[in-house]
Structures are given as C-alpha cells and as structure tokens.
Amino acid sequence: MNAMDVVMTPINKEGHRFVFIFLLASIGLFFLAEPLGWVSLVLTAWCVYFFRDPERVIPDEQGVLISPADGIVSAVVEATPPAELGMGSEPRTRISVFLSVFNVHVNRVPAKGKITGLAYVPGKYLNAAAAEASEENERQLVRMTTEEGHDIAFAQVAGLVARKILCDLEVDQEVERGDRFGLIRFGSRTDIYLDKGQEATVKVGQTMIGGETVIARNK
Template sequence: MKIHKEGRRILFFTLLILLALNLLLYQFNEQAEGFNRVFSAVSVIAFLLLLQFFRSPFRNLLTHEDLVIAPADGKVVVIEDVHEPEFFGDVRKQISIFMSPINVHITRNPVSGTVKYFKYHPGKYLVAWHPKSSTKNERTTVVVESEAGPLVLFRQIAGAMARRIVWYVNEGDEVSQGEEFGFIKFGSRVDIFVPVDTEMKVQIGEKVKGGQTVIAQLKTQSSGLF
C-alpha cells in the first residue's frame, strides 16, 4: 500500500504542525505533563486517521467490455430508475455508492471507452446521502461511450465534509476500466447512470470495492462473463 499523491502535501504539513505544537507544549507547558501526553496521543491518532484516508492500496483490477465495475469503495445506497436531466434527458438506472471517511477515496473508471462529455459543477455541501446532493452539491459529470456501446454517466459528488474534488479526465480522452479518474477528499458519493435494461449485479446495502466489484452488466449482442 502507498500514499496517494493527493494526500502527500496535506500529510507533510499536518505532520510539521503537529510536531511543532507538541514541541511547544513540552517546552513551555512542562507543569501539565498529563495534558501534554494526552495531546501527543491525540496528535498520533489524528495523523494516523488522516494517513489511512489517503491510502492507495494495490488492486487486481477486473476488466471486461460489457461489465460496469464499481468506481469507488463504499456501500450501495441507491438502485432505481430516475430521470437524468443533465446529459440524457430521459430515464436511466442510477446506482449510488456512498463513501465514508474510512473508505479509500480514489475514484476509478467503471468502463473503458471515450469521454464524450465532462463538466465540473461548483455547489453546496449537503450530506452525501441527501436526495438533492446529486444536483446541488459540488460535483463532476463524466459520460463515457463504453467499448460495449452504451453511454455510461458517472458523477463524483462532494459530501458534507468534502471541500475538494479532483479529476484527471477531459472530453475526448480514452480511458481504461479501473484506472483512476479522480479523488474526492473527506466523505462523498459516486453516482452511475446506465440504460434501464442493464442487469444489476449488486443490491442496496452491499459493500463494493473500486476496480474489483462488478455492479452491472450492459446489454450487448456479444455474450458476457455472467
């Protein structure tokens, strides 16, 4: 396991600040030895929590042209047919994955293909499970024409704790299934929109791993793995 590039600068400066605060306490607050020890313990715990948030574990990626792979770690909280207004303007099947602060926050391409549409939306920071978070919160929208044919839309959605979404794709890019397309800092959600006749491979409440868990199978003329 390694530390993701998005966290290295934050971790470095956090470590410097915590070390400086602890040194100052031990130098100028020698009488409160008990408090100093507690503060040191809290500092170590806080840094370790931040460290695990930015972890980037090795993954054996699963790839297949007609499969939709989980774009992030987390729990499936929505599977329903909804009207998607931004790009399709019709009914699509939505799958939403909620990412808690303890999940890996790397976001991955659920399919391989060509990026046909990309847009960043500044917005609010409602809790990620709020029904309006997908249209009101800070977010990105990516649409990929998959190798299997159907267009797949997916969104990074900032949560109540998130204050920055990072993306690595633009319109016209060729993307590969399982590769990183971005990162969301401190709690978030990813929505995926597929054709309504797509076969679901997960259920609400199921925990998934980005780049590894099959969440759906697209309808194509060729036979798939399942």
C-alpha cells in the same frame, strides 16, 4: 485490513501535502504540550489512512461495469441523467455509492472506452447519502462511451465534509476499466447512470470495492 497492510499501502499523491502538514503540526505540538502532540500524531495516522491508494484486481470479464468507488450502495433508482451532459430526459438506472471518511477515496473509471463529456457543477454540501445530493450538491459529471458502445455517465458528488473534488479526465481521452481518475476529500458519494441494455448487479446496503466489484453488466 490489518495495521501492516495500512503501513505498506501507497498514499495517493494528493495526500502527500496533507500528511506533511499534519506531521509538522505533531512535531510542533510535542514541544508545546506532549498530550496535544499525541493527539495530532493520531490525526496524522488517520490522514495517511484516508489517502491510502491500494492496488486493485480489475475484472477482465467483458460487458461489465465496475464500481467507481469504495463504499456502500445507498440507492438503486430510476433517475434522469444530469442535464449538463446532454443525455436526454429519459430516466435511467442510477446506482449511488456512499463513501464514509474511512473508505478509500480514490475513484476509478467503471469501463473501458472514451470520455465524451465533462461538467463541473457548484452546489451545496448536504449529506451525500441524501437522495437530493445528486441534484443539489457540488459535483463533477463525466459522460463516456464504453467499448461496447454504451452511453453512460458517472459523477463525483461532494458531501457534508467534502470540500474538494479532483478529476483528471479530459474530453476525448481513451480510458481503461479501473484507471484512477480522481478523488474527493473527505467523505462523499459517486453515482453511475446506466444505458439501455445494462442492468444493476448490486443491491442497497451492499459493500463496494472500487475497481473490483462488478456493479452492472450488459443484458
């Protein structure tokens, strides 16, 4: 992404307040000490970059799940789904995507379907790349039934510097693949738990584009 792309990319509504605060601070610091003003202006530019919300080309292929976030696949493992969602104790394939502070942090729904459960779990702020973050960190859990009838879950997991998870979904809400549903400030991770009859199509270390990259498909 070049500088012009960044300038032209819309900012998510959750970022407007932060950009305004950073900009006011920059103006004030220019009057107090010009070098500090320039530093603050650089931080303002980073804030705009962090809250960017680019349009994405959503795949229309049937029977696929898309990545709920930008980032790097940090794990593809078998894990028990979150107990708070009541999905049983049988292990499922869990794909984790780690987001750095330089990734787009707007999250997207991985499939068309219906939201069937939500659970917020307070917790720690361990490194989001750590395996234990899925069970110990603050997280927002979502359960849904896809249009093909698959029972899946996905989670927004806070990280070392993330202190706010935003989720706009509601139980019984009908959603489309690629819909924006939330955001995590300022560095985090997303997990997605697959159903039987679905298989991961990504590997550890692979780069994800939220809303575009196919992360799993029906067998």
